Amino acid sequence: MPSTPELPELTELTELTELTEVLDALQYSDNPSGFLALNTGNEVFTAPGLRGAVVYRTAGRYLVQFAGPLAPDADYEALLARFTDFAAERRKRILAVQLQRADADIYAGRGFTVNQIGASYAIDLERFTLRGAPFVKLRNKISRARRSGLVVEEVEPGAWARELDDIDGQWLRAKGRHTKELNFLVGERGGAGDAQRRLFLGRLDGTPVAYITYAPVHGSRPGLLHDLTRRRPEVPPGVMETINVTAIERFTEEGAGWLHLGFTPFTGLDEQYETPGSSPFVRRIVAFLATHGEAVYPAATQLAYKQKWGPHTVLPEYIAFQGRPRPGAVWRLMRTANAV
Structure with missing residues (x-):
């Protein structure tokens, strides 16, 4: 041997x-x-x-x-x-x-x-649209979230770390005390790839309440991977959707190609x-x-x-x-x- x-x-x-x-x-x-x-x-x-x-x-x-x-x-x-x-x-x-x-x-x-x-x-970003009857409910949720004063912006991956840790903790506790946070087959915040990720943050009255991270994708359908989604339990409906559609608009402007919603x-x-x-x-x-x-x-x-x-x-x-x-x-x- x-x-x-x-x-x-x-x-x-x-x-x-x-x-x-x-x-x-x-x-x-x-x-x-x-x-x-x-x-x-x-x-x-x-x-x-x-x-x-x-x-x-x-x-x-x-x-x-x-x-x-x-x-x-x-x-x-x-x-x-x-x-x-x-x-x-x-x-x-x-x-x-x-x-x-x-x-x-x-x-x-x-x-x-x-x-x-x-x-x-x-999602093929070149073909993506929220127009038409199939997306009425989604458009309404996004509209309500924006009227609530939600502000969405892209921030550096390491920004707002303490506030995002707090969101993570509240999100996990809301799942139940026996729930564990998955790993290996889902992304993470921090770690070796943090500088390559993109982070879109939602704030209400200046306070971070939810976020989504996106990671680069190579191959035949290059673009971004919609990865971690975290929010405070009390946030109004439509917050996550508004964060994602804001990211989609940004990625489309950049010619990103595809947004992968994950496995x-x-x-x-x-x-x-x-x-x-x-x-x-x-x-x-x-x-x-x-x-x-x-x-x-x-x-x-x-x-x-x-x-x-x-x-x-x-x-x-x-x-x-x-x-x-x-x-x-x-x-x-x-x-x-x-x-x-």
């Missing part, structure tokens, strides 16, 4: 070298949530002679991988093969989540069991999206969570918010198990995401 030093180093995304490697690798990603690779706590795998990086977290017997390899086509499969060897040397199994369809086909071809787990939603698990499920060899067991679990999983993730609420913007495309997203799916792998994923 090769000694550990002969393998690429296992490192956490904290040092400038790893940050630079992931930022460089993101240019190859066609995953609209790719920027989450920079989240605090992620680990980075690279291989000498190959471009790109694999981002993951260690969870018991598993390496829980975020997205597919962030790599150019010429190096993609070789990097995946090296990462698979890396896991085997450490007697770990790979569990990959938020794969795109192109990733899913490659993983299935390498013997992984791959199933659809949800979908992501995106929502257990939604957009369709047999036509499944890959050959997908697991009936996993399909049953995902279907059950789609119907009864609000305690794990508020998918219905998230989907309703995204659909009100009239997204122009729905992209299926996948989970891949190395070998046969095991309940322990799903548990590890949920623990990694802080869902349980």
Whole structure:
């Protein structure tokens, strides 16, 4: 067995070298949530002679991988093969989540069991409009929020930190005392990628009451990812929508291309999206969570918010198990995401 030093180093995304490697690798990603690779706590795998990086977290017997390899086509499969060897040397199994369809086909071809787990939603800003009957309720909510005196402005990511921490705390407490804040598959405030994010803040009578962060997106639909949304429980209806439409107007002026509304698990499920060899067991679990999983993730609420913007495309997203799916792998994923 090769000694550990002969393998690429296992490192956490904290040092400038790893940050630079992931930022460089993101240019190859066609995953609209790719920027989450920079989240605090992620680990980075690279291989000498190959471009790109694999981002993951260690969870018991598993390496829980975020997205597919962030790599150019010429190096993609070789990097995946090296990462698979890396896991085997450490007697770990790979569990990959938020794969795109192109990733899913490659993983299935390498013997992984791959199933659809949800979908992501995106707005083509060149075609976006709030005109017409379908958007009457949304227009009215935005109008009421503006009449309430709401002021929305873009601020530096590090600004108003104490006030935003307070908003975060109130938002989480309003979810219930047993609710945990999700991580890994959602963005963060602060951390290695903070300087790349954009922050739109809503204030009433000068006091910050809500905010939304946006992250850059590369690939075939470049633009921004609508990421964290936080608000005080008492804010009037329409505040979040007004913040988002203000950001949309800014991004449209800049020619941003697309606004991605992000991944929502257990939604957009369709047999036509499944890959050959997908697991009936996993399909049953995902279907059950789609119907009864609000305690794990508020998918219905998230989907309703995204659909009100009239997204122009729905992209299926996948989970891949190395070998046969095991309940322990799903548990590890949920623990990694802080869902349980």
